[in-house]
Amino acid sequence: MVKWIGLVALAGMLWSAPACAEDGYDLWLRYRASPATAAQAAVATGVVRDERDPTIDLAAAELARGLSGLTGRSVGESAIGDGSVVIGTPRSPRIAALRLPLEGLGREGYVLRSATIDGRRVTVVAANAPVGVLYGSFRLLRTLQTGSSIAALNVRDRPKLDLRLLNHWDNPDRYVERGYAGRSLWDWQKLPGFADPRYTEYARANASVGINGTVLNNVNASADMLTPAFLPKIETLAGIFRPWGIKVYLSARFSAPIEVGGLKTADPLDPQVAAWWKAKADEIYARIPDFGGFLVKANSEGQPGPGDYHRSHAEGANMLAAALKPHGGVVMWRAFVYASEKPEDRVRQAYSEFAPLDGKFADNVIVQVKNGAIDFQPREPFHQLFGAMPRTPLMMEVQITKEYLGFATHLAYLGTMWEEVLKSDTYRPRAGTTVADTLERPVRPGAPTGIAGVANIGTDRNWSGSQFDQANWYAFGRLAWDPQGSAGEIARDWAAMTWSPDPAVVAPVTAMMLRSREAVVDYMMPLGLNHLFATGHHYGPGPWVNDLAREDWNPTYFHKADRSGIGFDRTRTGSDAVSQYAPALTRTWGDPKRVPEKLLLWFHHVSWDRRMESGRTLWEELVAHYDHGVAEVAAMQEQWAALEGKVDPQRFAEVTQFLAIQRGEAQWWRDASIAYFAEVSGRPLPAGTVPPPQPLAYYKAIRTPYAPGNGK
């Protein structure tokens, strides 16, 4: 009898899925049942839709998957009844009859509404287009995942930016520049023949946070990506991404007409060059009718560009834009330029070069500006171009991958960093105009808006190299959707979805996240210091480095420490970069007494003995920040340790080990930096300071040639 039952049960198990460890692969879409979520999700009894559409199919399947997971029972598509989740566009008569306020929501916005249809209490997910239905479905699931009720829903939302893009710095050999999460997801060797299921999961995760485009390849681009050998592969990816509302873009190498086109020049004013790009665009669109466009890094760090032919960035961008225009594509032209020929302060150069071009770009060009003027440092003031080109669409570029914030092993939630930039007041055209505002407001009706994040995604099982780095992918998507969003709220949502909606988990996880970025600033580069990294890979401290080919690659260029003081004078007595900001900011930030201390050494060279708000000297304050940064990591370790048993063991162990690595590396940063600045300043350590355990020479001698992500 026992045997017989066993066999019957087994017959049903044959194709059942096996147990599988919590390894982070599921991201924030785990859909695990918990008492909190199940109680809320229990009201959902089935999914109802009238429309057949690939994207609505995905929305319905996602709701079925999510509701089944969250309730712990099978919830599928069904006929309408009490508790149904009814999804669709006004093409569905049931949706149309509700006369929901869909106007002004565009294709991507949605309405979530508790309603009654034919006497049944239902939850409606409605939108003008299928992709809005998909976004609304993910929003509904998020509501449940975070333990909220859907019993009296009334949500109306739309994204505030048009282009919400990932930029992959992925090379065709699958090396990822500044990648700390394995190799490129794009398996070019097996494409187009093999459609790795992971491509679908990637698109799904992006769609769940509203990301609607992806630049597949590195801005340090290979022209080979534009060749017939690659286009069918790219077409396959585009086809997989399309129903998830995600367009494909490519980084275009400006000299491609020479390298793969057989021309003698890439001069943007040469008719043959323009014709080559036009034909190339036509070739791409024949395969990918919704191709998004090109991203271009030109005349920057050795990349080719219109400057090679004495043409302006506008001339270069507009030529490409003309090729894309008939197809509806855009050119995203990066403003990250600095030239070794010019002795000008590197912080000034993008503004100097681009601000005069305001109004000169074609209407399907958008200039892509990094959040700050250096390069994704742990803290930078917002880029002075935001608000400074009122006739030119600007999009912001942030770096999700943590090139400068500890690679994959340091816990550093970037939501707060981006929020700091987005909420910065540009004073342009007037006080109260934040960076987010400048991004959201089209410079003319129909002009594109957008944001791009340099992806932290690779083949690692957990996607981003660590469990907590998933939060940065997530937060980027959420802030791209709503740049006014709260980093704290986003962290809470992520923690609930990714770890557990149990408040005993959400609260400490969120607290760790919210303190984490400032901890990195403190143990790496407090008080406005920046770019003090070891050469090339940027792994570990290198404030002493002074031997690089370009002056403005050297840490000593950035901190300018000597016996008397430290900091980069960017006031009128120095480079005067501060004058590139609006006058109100020039006055505040240009005044060492009024500038926030966290930006002090960015704008000012000051004495080691300067008295700080705390009453300490600058030297004492600097050391205190380093110590505080290390202490913060220790505090995060304690917070995490208390979660043992409240989160699954595999991810718990991984985070525990990563925090220990971070602790050790924070200590390394602190010790090496203090040893160095003590020598440069000629000052003794402040009383009570624990001396670095090794002499400065020890830290200088550390070599880590195999640190990942170093550009090739």
Add this chain to the structure above:
Amino acid sequence: MVKWIGLVALAGMLWSAPACAEDGYDLWLRYRASPATAAQAAVATGVVRDERDPTIDLAAAELARGLSGLTGRSVGESAIGDGSVVIGTPRSPRIAALRLPLEGLGREGYVLRSATIDGRRVTVVAANAPVGVLYGSFRLLRTLQTGSSIAALNVRDRPKLDLRLLNHWDNPDRYVERGYAGRSLWDWQKLPGFADPRYTEYARANASVGINGTVLNNVNASADMLTPAFLPKIETLAGIFRPWGIKVYLSARFSAPIEVGGLKTADPLDPQVAAWWKAKADEIYARIPDFGGFLVKANSEGQPGPGDYHRSHAEGANMLAAALKPHGGVVMWRAFVYASEKPEDRVRQAYSEFAPLDGKFADNVIVQVKNGAIDFQPREPFHQLFGAMPRTPLMMEVQITKEYLGFATHLAYLGTMWEEVLKSDTYRPRAGTTVADTLERPVRPGAPTGIAGVANIGTDRNWSGSQFDQANWYAFGRLAWDPQGSAGEIARDWAAMTWSPDPAVVAPVTAMMLRSREAVVDYMMPLGLNHLFATGHHYGPGPWVNDLAREDWNPTYFHKADRSGIGFDRTRTGSDAVSQYAPALTRTWGDPKRVPEKLLLWFHHVSWDRRMESGRTLWEELVAHYDHGVAEVAAMQEQWAALEGKVDPQRFAEVTQFLAIQRGEAQWWRDASIAYFAEVSGRPLPAGTVPPPQPLAYYKAIRTPYAPGNGK
């Protein structure tokens, strides 16, 4: 009420594992219940052991995991009863009392026996040492996984070779030379702080097939692997692998004393050099007391070696061996050498250089010889060194990664290829002495024996780049354990464990595997042709290539086709490499009438018009083989398609897509090769042959610069 039950059920689910797709991660250790396996496994009620030992802990846990999976119910450790699986060594009184025939089984052998203990019917897994218990436990599980009964067990087994090693061609930056499965598993950046759970899974999978050692780094070695920066990382891996019976080895760069030791020379007879290596060995063993030893590629393809100082391979190897000797380590010295200065046939050179050194090596040196004299081609005759150095331990090196058999996407089961070599008669010292025999018989009592396989493992979720390439890892382990084993039986076991024990699955999967390697030979390089690959990456055909720096890198060197004929004359009228074999073979293989046709062009240059056994001319026969190879892939596609619904959908789809890629590439090989040989021979296509769809120039123009694995 419903709600209340729901919440109670949910409370239990909170930490339960979610469903997870069948993606190949579980390898042949899936332990899924099926009627066939469950019926056999049902007799096992619990696991009993008396000993506390890390390895016996693993054996007990593995049995619990396996039996639970195979029966579909929870089977754990328990007190003895009917159906217990009792495991241990004679240190356990219950085991000792059984007086099992453990003599002669060494540390690694085991006995499986159905027995009665205290009146209970039990199954016993016994061994002299814990690692034997572990191997025996995996053997017991295999018996159940393949649907066999354990009701009347009487198995006694031990491995026939001492060293059963994987060689990882992994660089410190995680690039894998000739790797088609992602990056190196060894995450040096995060080691030693992060012990990726995958390291444990890797060790477990190896232990399950009896692999007992791993060379962590590429034979084209970086000296950095021997530095204090890496040794703690290696120590961590060794600690994880140890309880699984796996020792760690390193590839040693011969010039390390210069590169990381600060010496001016690496001359093996220089006392400072010897002292440096001795100190280095001491340093390693202080961290890893059971470190296995060094693998060395010396004076081969640009690697440094004793020849740089006019010393012999024996002098180089013996110097290293002296450093390892006090600790019990071995030196594995590769015989894969060929020098561009010498115009000698590349096939001859290893024998010419090594055979005279017989008897000159220290007793902890073992010479590692590839299965054939060229380089892991789809078919080679066995290496003439096997049996030719009776006073020198030789181990065989095979390549599990498919550098020359279609990378990850071609289904090519290598078990049959290795079996062909292992069962080849060396006629040394007399007829009937197979290569396997020469490997198994120690050249003196206590002399080491062994085999090494160049790993096909990487970070890809399925470990080996494809589902079917897992079979090659598996088959290597099984043949390393028993070189007399049957590739067909091994394929059947793997198919049952990996896909399903259902005979309706096992039979066609096994049939596909057993025909697959000959299919590759046919569509790439039939009749003894070899090394006709595109340059560098070896992806795709390049029989026309004739522009490489070294003559013996060029395909034209290997096939020597011209108007009159094709093939490499290795008889007395040519290079006379055939005389390096035993006289009986020299006679047979040296005679174009007696040599097996599958080796014809390896040993002979013959006319296109030569009449073959089939009655066809050689030219017709060659074309027929190419066509047959493509047809075989089509046949595999058909066999696989019929399995839809019998295997899980994700893996089914992946294999389906890979077979389609293989079909396309087989066609490419066939078309390009026929187009080329038609032109070289000046002959029309045989009647009825489908002409290549493109002219030869088309195939010659194909460039695939990003094909993976190309050496850096």
